Amino acid sequence: MTPALRRPARLAATAAVAALLCSGCGPGPNLMPRRTAGTTGRSTIVLMVAPTRAAVLAGVDAFVKGRGSRIVSAVGTPAEVATSVKDGAVVDAVVLPSGPDLDRVRNELVAAPLPLGAVAGTPYWAAPVTYRGLVFAQFLQTPQGRSLLHAHGVTGSGTAG
Amino acid sequence: MVTVGPGVGDRTGTPAATRTPARTRPGGQARSAPPPPPPRAAWLRAWERLPEGLRYSLVVYSITRVFVLVAVIGYQAANPRESLSHSAGKWDGWWYVRIAQSGYSESLRPPVTRITDWHHGYSDWAFFPGYPLVVGAVQRLTTLPTGLIAVAVTTVFGLLTLWAVHGLGREFGGREVGRASALLVAAWPGSAIFQQPYSEGLFLAAVTAALLALQRERWVLAGLLGAVATATRPSGVALVVAAGAVAAVRLLRDREWRPLLAPVLSCAGAGAFLAYGWWRTGDPMVWRHAENLWVQRFDLSHKMLDTWAQSLLHLPRSAHAPGGGQLLATSLVQILGALALAALVPAIWVLRRRLALPLAVYAAVSLVMILGYSAVGTRPRTLLAVVPAFVWFAAWRPRAARIAAWAMAPLLGVLTVLWLWRVTP
Numbered sequence: 001m002t003p004a005l006r007r008p009a010r011l012a013a014t015a016a017v018a019a020l021l022c023s024g025c026g027p028g029p030n031l032m033p034r035r036t037a038g039t040t041g042r043s044t045i046v047l048m049v050a051p052t053r054a055a056v057l058a059g060v061d062a063f064v065k066g067r068g069s070r071i072v073s074a075v076g077t078p079a080e081v082a083t084s085v086k087d088g089a090v091v092d093a094v095v096l097p098s099g100p101d102l103d104r105v106r107n108e109l110v111a112a113p114l115p116l117g118a119v120a121g122t123p124y125w126a127a128p129v130t131y132r133g134l135v136f137a138q139f140l141q142t143p144q145g146r147s148l149l150h151a152h153g154v155t156g157s158g159t160a161g
Numbered sequence: 162m163v164t165v166g167p168g169v170g171d172r173t174g175t176p177a178a179t180r181t182p183a184r185t186r187p188g189g190q191a192r193s194a195p196p197p198p199p200p201r202a203a204w205l206r207a208w209e210r211l212p213e214g215l216r217y218s219l220v221v222y223s224i225t226r227v228f229v230l231v232a233v234i235g236y237q238a239a240n241p242r243e244s245l246s247h248s249a250g251k252w253d254g255w256w257y258v259r260i261a262q263s264g265y266s267e268s269l270r271p272p273v274t275r276i277t278d279w280h281h282g283y284s285d286w287a288f289f290p291g292y293p294l295v296v297g298a299v300q301r302l303t304t305l306p307t308g309l310i311a312v313a314v315t316t317v318f319g320l321l322t323l324w325a326v327h328g329l330g331r332e333f334g335g336r337e338v339g340r341a342s343a344l345l346v347a348a349w350p351g352s353a354i355f356q357q358p359y360s361e362g363l364f365l366a367a368v369t370a371a372l373l374a375l376q377r378e379r380w381v382l383a384g385l386l387g388a389v390a391t392a393t394r395p396s397g398v399a400l401v402v403a404a405g406a407v408a409a410v411r412l413l414r415d416r417e418w419r420p421l422l423a424p425v426l427s428c429a430g431a432g433a434f435l436a437y438g439w440w441r442t443g444d445p446m447v448w449r450h451a452e453n454l455w456v457q458r459f460d461l462s463h464k465m466l467d468t469w470a471q472s473l474l475h476l477p478r479s480a481h482a483p484g485g486g487q488l489l490a491t492s493l494v495q496i497l498g499a500l501a502l503a504a505l506v507p508a509i510w511v512l513r514r515r516l517a518l519p520l521a522v523y524a525a526v527s528l529v530m531i532l533g534y535s536a537v538g539t540r541p542r543t544l545l546a547v548v549p550a551f552v553w554f555a556a557w558r559p560r561a562a563r564i565a566a567w568a569m570a571p572l573l574g575v576l577t578v579l580w581l582w583r584v585t586p
Contacts (some may be wrong), residue, residue, distance in 0.1 A: 086269065086444065086450065087446075087450050087453060088269060088284065088449075088450035088451060088452070088453030088454040089453065090282070090453075090454065090456065092282075107267065107268040108268055108269060108270050110270075110273065110276050110281050111276055129270070129281075129282070130279070130281060130282045131276050131277045131278075131279070131281075134276060
């Protein structure tokens with residue numbers, strides 16, 4: 001390579017590497033699951049919204065205690081939860097209220113959303129993204145799961161989604 | 162492909178006397194003419210008509226594939242309950258065959274017929290369409306099973322890759338370098354992927370021929386081949402950057418615009434796929450989001466090095482842990498790749514004044530991508546993408562390259578068994 005060509009070649013190579021680094025660090029999932037319940041087994045990742053936080057976390061603790069498994073969870077707004085699912089976050093189940101955010105994630109689910117009940121008149125759903133998420137969502141519908149949800153302010157049972 | 166293929170211009174290399182039958186001249190000189198040679202078999206004539214590079218590639222490809230074949234037969238004998246189609250449909254092969262059969266999903270996560278199917282947790286949008294498009298087209302023409310077609314297609318493109326590498330090596334250092342380069346690629350353990358339903362065959366054939374076209378300043382052809390490469394694997398971006406660097410230099414030095422055709426056309430393949438993904442799912446970033454699901458992040462090999470440390474520093478406990486043997490085998494295979502990369506350093510140093518711009522830029526960007534993404538890592542399969550490295554090594558020490566090639570050829574069989582077992586290719 002002649003000296004006259006070295007400078008533009010170096011500039012081009014630097015620009016290319018910079019562009020590559022930027023593309024690799026593109027937008028990632030919004031919510032980072034931080035709370036871990038349980039110590040053994042493969043993690044099930046659950047994203048939930050604030051109004052159901054206490055009720056669902058009570059269900060999470062009961063689920064891991066009985067099964068020797070682990071659940072990693074995070075709390076966000078309905079939009080943040082739905083966007084995380086659509087952006088490719090590794091998620092097993094999400095808890096969302098009825099409305100546009102639940103509709104956004106419907107075609108990402110492995111099975112129809114399961115009704116959890118209502119908080120302040122708004123129906124909430126456990127939406128399974130994977131089979132492992134479905135197992136957890138189904139646990140919330142067992143008598144034990146329902147009593148925990150009711151104890152934390154979730155009323156009624158809603159209808160199937 | 163044919164027009165930029167190696168051996169163009171030298172064709173058969175057979176002396177003219179052996180190709181042209183003796184003719185009787187007027188004037189009674191027929192008695193002194195040599196007797197006509199005996200008629201040759203049709204296959205022999207066809208073989209001699211093939212370009213020299215293709216003939217050599219065919220020979221080394223056939224010989225090295227024996228190791229792969231023996232490994233497959235051995236694995237099947239040890240696992241008689243596992244069908245060949247099941248073996249062929251493992252890992253990414255499952256996704257390519259599925260896309261070839263049914264196209265892409267309308268959502269990020271594919272629909273599944275069983276809720277226990279783990280595939281729903283990933284995405285088909287991470288796989289570029291070039292290879293499944295070819296497989297689907299051939300399947301519709303032949304109506305043979307898609308898995309079988311997928312392996313046959315990639316096997317053919319593997320041969321074309323060797324031919325193109327031969328041409329690239331010949332362009333760089335003459336016939337001996339061309340041959341040594343093709344032999345190195347054929348015997349490199351990662352080339353066992355040419356017998357798996359993976360997109361490497363098509364990608365490498367396209368990208369190598371495109372580099373050759375860039376070297377020969379055939380901009381439109383380089384761009385069209387680049388479009389095939391970027392439609393086949395995301396690492397095709399390295400070719401776009403290389404073509405862009407060449408075009409930028411020509412623009413600055415000679416005020417010549419025509420070389421810009423190569424990078425612009427090269428973008429068309431990836432661009433069409435991204436546009437299609439947007440149209441199909443409504444998400445303009447569906448490919449990037451699929452990469453998130455596959456945990457493909459730029460982490461400068463941090464996770465890969467961490468896995469190496471966990472596997473090797475805690476031996477033998479790590480090997481006996483659940484999935485530990487698989488992790489250990491994966492680490493060892495990646496370390497083999499890293500060592501091969503290290504062997505390249507002296508070759509680059511010795512040849513530093515001869516490195517052509519498109520090859521150097523392409524190799525640098527490919528290496529950044531390989532070393533940057535832990536999920537890719539220094540696996541022998543992924544290192545194949547650094548095609549110029551094989552040429553440089555062959556140009557540096559042609560004899561040593563040939564010896565090294567034959568010495569490592571048996572590893573083709575080892576890697577085939579590992580892939581059929583539980584190690585990700």
